[in-house]
Amino acid sequence: MDAVLRLITLQDFNTRVVLGGATVLGVACGVVGVLAMLRRRALMGDAIAHAALPGVCLAFLIAGGRFLPALLVGAMAFGLLAILAVTVVRRTTRVKEDAAIALTLSVFFGLGIALLTSIQRRAGSDHAGLDGFIFGKAAGMVTQDLMVLAGVSVVVLAVVAVFLKEFASLCFDSAFAASIGRSVTLLDVLLMALVCLATVAALPAVGAVLVVALLTIPPASARFWTDRLSTMLVVSGAVGGAAGAVGAGVSSLVPKLSAGPVITLSATAIFVVSMIFAPLHGVVPRLVRQRRNRQMVAEQSRRVAAELSGGSG
Amino acid sequence: MTLTASELWVMATAAACAGACALCGCFLVLRRMSMLGDAISHAVLPGLAGAFLLTGTRDPLVMLLGAGAVGLLTTVLTAAIQRFGKVHEDAAMGVVFSSMFALGVLLISRAADKVDLDPSCVLYGMIETVSIDRVGLLGVELPRAFVVLGVAFGVNVVLVTVFFKELRLVCFDSALATSMGFAAGAVHYGLMALVAGTSVAAFEAVGSILVVAMLVGPGATAFLLTQRLGRMLWIAVAVGVACAAVGTVAAVWLDTSYAGAISVALGGAFALALVFSPREGLVVQQVRRLRLALKVRREDILGTLVRMAESGEREREHAGRLAVLNRGLGRVAAWQLVRRGLVAGGALTGAGEAEGRRVLAAHRLWETFLATEVGLPVDHVHDPSERFEHFVSGEMERELRVLHAAGVDPQGRPIPGGGGGGVG
Numbered sequence: 001m002d003a004v005l006r007l008i009t010l011q012d013f014n015t016r017v018v019l020g021g022a023t024v025l026g027v028a029c030g031v032v033g034v035l036a037m038l039r040r041r042a043l044m045g046d047a048i049a050h051a052a053l054p055g056v057c058l059a060f061l062i063a064g065g066r067f068l069p070a071l072l073v074g075a076m077a078f079g080l081l082a083i084l085a086v087t088v089v090r091r092t093t094r095v096k097e098d099a100a101i102a103l104t105l106s107v108f109f110g111l112g113i114a115l116l117t118s119i120q121r122r123a124g125s126d127h128a129g130l131d132g133f134i135f136g137k138a139a140g141m142v143t144q145d146l147m148v149l150a151g152v153s154v155v156v157l158a159v160v161a162v163f164l165k166e167f168a169s170l171c172f173d174s175a176f177a178a179s180i181g182r183s184v185t186l187l188d189v190l191l192m193a194l195v196c197l198a199t200v201a202a203l204p205a206v207g208a209v210l211v212v213a214l215l216t217i218p219p220a221s222a223r224f225w226t227d228r229l230s231t232m233l234v235v236s237g238a239v240g241g242a243a244g245a246v247g248a249g250v251s252s253l254v255p256k257l258s259a260g261p262v263i264t265l266s267a268t269a270i271f272v273v274s275m276i277f278a279p280l281h282g283v284v285p286r287l288v289r290q291r292r293n294r295q296m297v298a299e300q301s302r303r304v305a306a307e308l309s310g311g312s313g
Numbered sequence: 314m315t316l317t318a319s320e321l322w323v324m325a326t327a328a329a330c331a332g333a334c335a336l337c338g339c340f341l342v343l344r345r346m347s348m349l350g351d352a353i354s355h356a357v358l359p360g361l362a363g364a365f366l367l368t369g370t371r372d373p374l375v376m377l378l379g380a381g382a383v384g385l386l387t388t389v390l391t392a393a394i395q396r397f398g399k400v401h402e403d404a405a406m407g408v409v410f411s412s413m414f415a416l417g418v419l420l421i422s423r424a425a426d427k428v429d430l431d432p433s434c435v436l437y438g439m440i441e442t443v444s445i446d447r448v449g450l451l452g453v454e455l456p457r458a459f460v461v462l463g464v465a466f467g468v469n470v471v472l473v474t475v476f477f478k479e480l481r482l483v484c485f486d487s488a489l490a491t492s493m494g495f496a497a498g499a500v501h502y503g504l505m506a507l508v509a510g511t512s513v514a515a516f517e518a519v520g521s522i523l524v525v526a527m528l529v530g531p532g533a534t535a536f537l538l539t540q541r542l543g544r545m546l547w548i549a550v551a552v553g554v555a556c557a558a559v560g561t562v563a564a565v566w567l568d569t570s571y572a573g574a575i576s577v578a579l580g581g582a583f584a585l586a587l588v589f590s591p592r593e594g595l596v597v598q599q600v601r602r603l604r605l606a607l608k609v610r611r612e613d614i615l616g617t618l619v620r621m622a623e624s625g626e627r628e629r630e631h632a633g634r635l636a637v638l639n640r641g642l643g644r645v646a647a648w649q650l651v652r653r654g655l656v657a658g659g660a661l662t663g664a665g666e667a668e669g670r671r672v673l674a675a676h677r678l679w680e681t682f683l684a685t686e687v688g689l690p691v692d693h694v695h696d697p698s699e700r701f702e703h704f705v706s707g708e709m710e711r712e713l714r715v716l717h718a719a720g721v722d723p724q725g726r727p728i729p730g731g732g733g734g735g736v737g
Contacts, residue, residue, distance in 0.1 A: 042404040043348055050522065092595060093587060095342070099533045102347035103583060106526035110576025113437045113523070117570035134433060135418065209436065209522070210415055216407030220400050256422065264415035271408060275397065283397060 014143070015252070021146035022248035022263070023241040025202045028153035029211070030218035030240025031160055031233050032198040035191055037219040038171035038229075044083065044192065047105040048199045049211035051082030053112025056133050056203075057119060066129040068145045072152070072200055079196040082108055109208070136207030136260030137251075145204065152201035156194050160233075167191065168229050205248065207260035214240055217267040224278035239274075243267035316565060319444040322456050323571055324561040326443050329462035330515045331553030331575070334524060335531035336469040337507045339549050342532035343484045343542075344504070348403060349388070350528045352410035353505065354512040354521045356387040358417025358435055361516065366424055377513050384509030387413060388502070414521070437572040438520035458518050465514035472507060473546065480504070481542050523572040527553060530579030537586040537593060552582050609703050610646035611655075612672045614638050616702070618661050619669035619729075670729035676702040677722035677729075678713040684723040686716065691723045 036042055052075035059074025060066065082104050089100035116130060131137075160167065169177035170187045178184050199211050206214055222236035247263025279285050316324065341350045357380035364379025387409050394405040421435060446457045473480065479500050482490040487497040508528070515524045535548035560575030567574065588595045617638065621631045639647055650656040655665030679698035683689045689697075705713070720728050 037400065037404045040401055040403065042401065042407050046351075046407065089587065092598070093537060093593060095533050095536060096345045096347075098345050099342045099347040099529050099536075102351050102525050102529040103533055103580065105351070106522055106524075106529065107576050107580030107583075109522050110437075110526055110573045110580070112573070114564070114567075114569045114573030114577060117573060118568065121568060131433070134436065210411055212407050213411035213415065216404050216411065220394065220398055220404050220408045223398050223400050258418065258422065261415035261418045261422075264411055265419065268408075268412040268415070271412075275394070281397070281399065286397075 015249075017143045017146050018248050018252060019245050021150045022205055022244035022259075024150040024153045024244075025198075025205055026214060026218070026240035026242070026244025026263070027237040028156045028198045028240075029202050029214035029244075030222075030236040030238070032156060032191075032194050033215040033219040033240070034222065034229075034233050034236045035160070035167050035171060036195050036215060039188070039191060041192070041195070042216050042219075043101055043212065044086070045195050045199050045215035046212035047082050047086060047101045047108075048079040048196050049203060049208045050105040050112075051078050051108035052076075052200055052203055053109055053133060053208050054078055054115055055081075055112075056130065057112055057115035060119065060130060061115075068148055068204070071133075072148070072203075075200045075203055076196060078108065079200055080193075083192050083196065112208075132204060132207070132258075134207050134209060135258035136203075136205050136210065136263070137258065149201045149204065152197055156198045156201070159190075159194060163187075163190065164230075164233075171229070205244070205259055206263055207258065210260035210264045213260075213264035213267055214243065217264070217271050218243065221267070221271040221274040224274040224281045226280060239267065239270050243270060316562070320561065320565055322444040322459060323440055324558055326440060326456060326459040326462055326518055327557035327561055327571065327575055328554045329459060329466045330518050331527050331531065331557040332550045333462060333466040333469050333511050334515055334527035335535075335549040335553035336466075336473050336546060337504065337511050338528035338530070338532035339535065339542075339546055340480060340484060340504055340532075341508065341528060342536055347525075347529045347533075348406060349391075349505070350508050350512075351525045352387055352391070352406045353384045353509050354516070354524045354528070355410040355417075356413035357384050357509060357512050357516065358521060359383055359413050359420055360417075361513065362417050362420035362424065366420060377510060380513040380516075381506060381509050383413065384505065384512070385502070388505050434520065435516075436520045436522050437570060438516070438518045438523065440518045440571045443518065461514050462518060465511055469507065469511060476500070476503075477543075484542070519572045519575070523576045526576035526579045530556070530576070530583055534579075534583045534586045537583075537590045540592070553579075556582050606642055607646050607649065610638060610643045611650055612668075612703055613699075614643065614647060614650060615655065615661070615665060615669035616672040616676060618656070619666060619673050622661065622666070623673075672702055674729045675705040675710065677726065678705070678710065680722045680724075681728070682713055682716065694723060 033042070033045070036045060055074035055076070055078030056071045057074075058078075059070045062074075063070035085104045085108075086097065086100045089095050089103075090097050119130065166177070166182055166187055169180075169182060170184060170191070174184050177187070195215070199215070202211050202214055218236040218239035219232070221239045222232045225235050226232050243263050243266040246266040247259055250266075251257045251259040251262045274282065276283050277285070338347075338350065341347050360380035360383030361376050363383075364375050367379075368375050390409045391402065391405045394400065394408055395402050398405065418435065440458070443456045443458045447454045448457045448460055479490070479495055482493070482495060483497050483500040487501075490497045490500070511528075512521075512524050515527065519527060531549035531553035532545070534552045535545040538548055539545050556578040557575055560578035561571055563578065564571040564574035586594065589597075591597060614635065617631055617635050621628060621635075637643075647656070650665065654662055655668055656662065657665075661669060676698050679701045680694040683694040683697060684691055714728075722728055
């Protein structure tokens with residue numbers, strides 16, 4: 001109980017850093033996720049996150065240790081490589097995008113597992129601190145690391161803010177965007193680069209396997225609340241931030257609990273609540289509206305029937 | 314290098330797994346549902362964990378029931394979210410499978426205190442230890458995972474053979490299938506059940522992510538190599554089994570994870586097919602493109618030479634065009650023309666002139682067609698015709714000639730070999 005109190009009241013500096021960092025990561029993923037979802041690239045983040053694992057391992061081997069900025073550069077490089085692989089397969093063959101994504105994701109991840117196993121066997125029982133990249137580990141992170149990750153997320157948010165109008169036209173009417181002289185290809189590349197950055201920044205905290213949760217669940221939750229892009233970005237960012245903070249907090253309280261699953265399930269909880277109760281598209285308000293409509297129609301037809309019978313009588 | 318008995322069992326188990334996965338994977342690739350395979354293979358985890366926590370056994374049947382139920386739930390939930398949430402299928406899928414997977418990981422890490430279960434095993438399996446856990450079958454001691462996967466492979470072979478016609482119809486034209494009285498929906502859910510069952514069987518050996526490589530890799534590779542479903546299934550199984558063998562050997566050699574090495578081998582097989590497929594590989598595509606480019610250059614050169622011979626007018630313009638055509642790839646084309654005896658000493662031979670007149674005829678027929686039938690202004694017909702002239706079959710040429718029996722193009726020039734000359 002004492003630990004919970006300390007966590008909630010943010011007494012430790014480290015707690016504040018972890019929660020703050022996780023929140024910023026969640027916000028960035030939530031915001032970028034909206035754009036990715038609207039552009040029908042929701043699962044590219046999944047491929048990028050899985051593909052980042054071999055990048056992390058190679059960077060670990062090259063840098064000779066767990067030096068976070070190097071690992072992030074490795075992750076970023078392989079994330080971009082995954083995007084390239086999916087694009088090449090989609091453009092040059094009859095193989096469809098879904099197969100391209102699934103194959104890229106699993107093959108790159110397999111490479112990562114092979115490298116990770118080699119590293120672990122060489123390092124003996126020491127897991128070399130790379131395990132966290134699979135299921136995520138927010139609590140054990142050093143302040144400096146979190147600052148780097150939060151910094152990357154802030155850059156992502158800034159770029160989205162600057163190019164918001166361009167992204168909106170890309171997501172809703174790419175033909176229009178092209179017709180007014182915007183380069184759709186360039187914007188798509190920028191969007192994918194942002195997804196890649198946000199994914200990579202979230203990687204150490206959430207883990208390769210579950211980053212996709214932070215990229216898809218907050219936007220899908222926000223979809224129930226609004227039909228406007230700007231509102232949706234804010235709601236999705238808020239959901240992502242909340243999930244990040246709650247997940248990181250809970251996993252730091254319970255030993256041996258990876259942050260990734262907890263962050264994911266926090267987001268899922270918000271999603272379920274949104275799906276049921278959100279005023280605009282939620283299931284319950286929708287049922288209430290339907291009921292009210294039906295009553296109104298029944299009422300009016302009764303009145304009309306009464307008037308007709310009164311008029312003829 | 315020789316493999317030990319346990320390494321050979323790993324190879325056999327991986328091969329059975331790859332064969333089973335390859336069969337249902339082909340249909341995932343064809344039906345564009347590869348990511349659903351990914352989703353199901355993630356989502357079965359809480360089913361497995363739940364079944365295990367509830368019953369306390371690792372009985373394959375219990376596991377299969379638990380995982381099958383959750384696999385079905387995933388498809389249903391994805392469809393529901395897609396409809397109510399007004400989001401695309403991929404986003405809905407991302408929501409469902411990541412939540413399911415997180416739940417499964419959580420359940421397992423909670424249960425890990427009581428039993429020997431490592432959360433990371435769910436990602437890449439435990440094929441290393443395959444020969445430790447053995448069962449007696451027909452008086453022989455066999456690794457349990459090998460038996461399970463062998464049975465799964467056998468079941469898949471039987472089901473795919475029995476329902477081959479239905480599966481093919483649903484894959485290529487599900488609307489026709491429905492109109493013919495086949496229940497396309499039933500086949501769809503049957504396929505999902507097959508994928509879920511196979512994923513569960515493969516789960517323990519290769520884990521939830523590498524099973525995706527085994528499902529999609531062989532199918533996608535075979536897809537690049539053939540356009541017939543029956544052949545695709547054979548090739549996919551062969552590719553899967555071969556990659557399992559190669560991956561196992563590589564893993565032993567490099568002292569690394571079997572599952573990782575096998576999925577890299579599958580990626581390698583796909584990359585090879587992508588580059589070297591005789592039907593649509595990148596190499597063949599480039600060769601085809603180069604051949605076409607050379608043919609176009611050759612025909613352009615011949616056409617220009619014929620025009621120069623036809624009229625003394627605009628000689629400088631034609632000569633300039635010839636000089637342009639003679640650069641780069643055109644040099645190769647010009648060399649080919651000489652080699653084939655169509656051009657000698659800078660002038661057309663008899664055969665060359667006939668060929669050149671054929672190109673010119675095609676060009677002028679197209680011009681006439683574009684001017685009279687399409688209604689393009691006369692000064693706009695040259696450029697498109699310059700492209701179309703290279704693509705005219707005998708049949709098409711005959712039809713064009715019938716349409717334009719006058720035998721003169723819009724500029725009043727004769728169409729070689731046409732009505733003007735009294736030929737055909």
